[in-house]
Amino acid sequence: MASPEMKSIRQQLPRWLETSLPCATRGNVASYIPELSKAPHNALGITLLSATGESASAGDCGLRFTMQSISKVFTLILALMDNGEDEVFSKVGMEPTGDNFNSMLKLELVRPGIPFNPMINAGAITVSSLIRGSSPEEKSERILHFFKDLAGNDRLDYDMGVYRSESDTGNLNRSISFFLKENGVLSGDVEEVLDVYFRHCSIVVDCADLARMALVLASNGTDPLTGKQLIPRRYVQIAKTFMTTCGMYNASGEFAIQVGLPAKSGVSGGILTLVPERYGIGVVGPALNDKGNSYAGVHLLQTISRELDWSMF
Numbered sequence: 001m002a003s004p005e006m007k008s009i010r011q012q013l014p015r016w017l018e019t020s021l022p023c024a025t026r027g028n029v030a031s032y033i034p035e036l037s038k039a040p041h042n043a044l045g046i047t048l049l050s051a052t053g054e055s056a057s058a059g060d061c062g063l064r065f066t067m068q069s070i071s072k073v074f075t076l077i078l079a080l081m082d083n084g085e086d087e088v089f090s091k092v093g094m095e096p097t098g099d100n101f102n103s104m105l106k107l108e109l110v111r112p113g114i115p116f117n118p119m120i121n122a123g124a125i126t127v128s129s130l131i132r133g134s135s136p137e138e139k140s141e142r143i144l145h146f147f148k149d150l151a152g153n154d155r156l157d158y159d160m161g162v163y164r165s166e167s168d169t170g171n172l173n174r175s176i177s178f179f180l181k182e183n184g185v186l187s188g189d190v191e192e193v194l195d196v197y198f199r200h201c202s203i204v205v206d207c208a209d210l211a212r213m214a215l216v217l218a219s220n221g222t223d224p225l226t227g228k229q230l231i232p233r234r235y236v237q238i239a240k241t242f243m244t245t246c247g248m249y250n251a252s253g254e255f256a257i258q259v260g261l262p263a264k265s266g267v268s269g270g271i272l273t274l275v276p277e278r279y280g281i282g283v284v285g286p287a288l289n290d291k292g293n294s295y296a297g298v299h300l301l302q303t304i305s306r307e308l309d310w311s312m313f
């Protein structure tokens with residue numbers, strides 16, 4: 001028997017999705033990674049998964065897309081598990097930037113030149129350099145394995161087309177990385193660090209995978225469906241705080257007001273969000289707004305959060 005709330009979500013979800021769909025026409029699919037421009041412009045899908053294992057889905061929830069920046073939440077957690085917080089926060093800060101996710105601006109403006117936070121590219125590339133492993137292959141393997149555990153999906157893998165596309169064209173990320181190397185923030189070989197970063201950005205998921213990963217965060221690090229503790233509670237707390245303050249880039253303040261849930265978006269149009277203790281949620285809508293977040297996806301989450309009074313604030 002589904003809970004009364006889940007019953008009502010299942011009933012209303014298709015209509016909420018329908019009303020958010022037109023927003024997609026106002027957005028644009030990311031094209032700076034050429035392979036991403038092939039994504040279906042008008043797609044919109046969502047899956048919600050409850051801590052009791054009930055789910056509700058609507059629209060293009062089966063669409064497969066690369067995690068992109070959503071992966072930054074989980075590489076941060078793995079880096080924290082590998083190194084502890086003191087080491088990680090000696091290399092990356094805790095503050096929002098108010099700039100675009102790929103901006104270099106503050107790296108030079110503010111001393112010491114460590115990235116402001118792990119959700120912007122500079123911070124996430126630094127975090128990739130902190131993942132333990134004797135080679136880029138081993139680091140990437142550990143990341144993929146961790147993501148498989150979190151998603152409860154052994155078949156997670158890379159989209160090699162997207163990986164190559166970003167690796168061939170990612171000169172801004174190269175510039176950021178060389179700058180970090182010059183400042184002594186990045187240690188190791190820049191191309192090897194970038195390889196780890198581009199690979200985890202290209203891990204393919206659908207909405208159900210994101211919902212399950214989000215549910216682990218909603219449940220303070222334990223997968224409620226298996227009872228396994230996958231992440232120490234403290235690191236989930238850190239991750240959810242960054243999601244709230246920086247997860248939607250320089251639209252995180254607006255998202256906190258309009259939706260009021262910890263979330264992380266990616267340029268392929270995915271959004272991972274959660275209702276503490278209760279739901280993990282995965283959304284996809286490839287057409288992005290000018291801040292790089294899914295246009296229709298944000299609208300849909302705003303509708304659901306208002307209808308169900310889900311804001312944490």
Ligand SMILES: NC(=O)CC[C@H](N)C(=O)O
Nearest residue numbers: 068069101121201266267
């Ligand atoms: N916002 C994003 O999703 C950015 C991730 C992308 N791989 C990049 O580095 O540009």
